[in-house]
Amino acid sequence: xxxxxxxxxxxxxxxxxxxxxxxxxxxxxxxxxxxxxxxxxxxxxxxxxxxxxxxxxxxxxxxxxxxxxxxxxxxxxxxxxxxxxxxxxxxxxxxxxxxxxxxxxxxxxxxxxxxxxxxxxxxxxxxxxxxxxxxxxxxxxxxxxxxxxxxxxxxxxxxxxxxxxxxxxxxxxxxxxxxxxxxxxxxxxxxxxxxxxxxxxx
Numbered sequence: 001x002x003x004x005x006x007x008x009x010x011x012x013x014x015x016x017x018x019x020x021x022x023x024x025x026x027x028x029x030x031x032x033x034x035x036x037x038x039x040x041x042x043x044x045x046x047x048x049x050x051x052x053x054x055x056x057x058x059x060x061x062x063x064x065x066x067x068x069x070x071x072x073x074x075x076x077x078x079x080x081x082x083x084x085x086x087x088x089x090x091x092x093x094x095x096x097x098x099x100x101x102x103x104x105x106x107x108x109x110x111x112x113x114x115x116x117x118x119x120x121x122x123x124x125x126x127x128x129x130x131x132x133x134x135x136x137x138x139x140x141x142x143x144x145x146x147x148x149x150x151x152x153x154x155x156x157x158x159x160x161x162x163x164x165x166x167x168x169x170x171x172x173x174x175x176x177x178x179x180x181x182x183x184x185x186x187x188x189x190x191x192x193x194x195x196x197x198x199x200x201x202x
Contacts, residue, residue: 054093055122058153064091065116081112088115096122107187113145114189120152130156137169144170144196148188163191174199 050071053064068088089097096119103118104110125133133154138147148166163182167175178198185191 050091052093053091053096053119055096055119058120058123061119061123064119084112085110085115107189109187109190111189111193113193114187116149117152117189117192120149121155123153125154125156130154133165138171138174140171144174144192144199148192163188166192166195170195173202177201 050064050067053060055061068084068091071087072084089100092100099122100115100118104114107114133151133156136151136154138144142150147170151166151169163185167182174195178195180194182191185194
């Protein structure tokens with residue numbers, strides 16, 4: 001278990017503070033899985049080898065993503081974002097699923113990276129969060145996507161994603177080649193996707 005583990009963050013990215021969703025007692029795993037699977041298309045079932053994701057820690061997130069990627073690679077879903085989200089959400093705890101539905105309804109565009117951003121931001125930042133959030137910079141061999149998720153891992157609780165924060169911590173070469181800045185974007189995941197496109201054009 002992560003030594004910095006505590007209550008998950010409750011503020012949705014790019015949204016004003018709201019009251020956290022109340023967690024209700026979990027249903028037995030088999031019953032809950034059955035209920036969630038009925039929401040999937042007939043040929044789309046939650047991978048049986050995955051446990052439900054509840055945003056307890058960064059380690060749980062990395063394990064969840066690794067298992068999902070293995071499943072996507074095995075079944076050929078890696079290029080279909082809507083299916084990746086559909087399968088993944090079937091493995092969320094009920095509390096997280098409710099938060100995701102609310103969060104996604106406010107997005108102008110729902111992408112796989114937006115889903116990943118949501119999952120990471122639910123992870124508690126821990127005692128070292130403030131320091132690491134302020135002192136983490138993108139490495140030269142690191143993708144913008146990976147760096148953005150690393151920053152969000154340490155974002156202080158109840159502190160929304162800050163576009164200017166990631167902008168100030170990417171490499172100067174990337175900033176100089178970008179025709180747009182953080183001020184041109186409303187949604188964090190769209191801004192990060194744009195920066196990734198710029199990086200890929202090098």
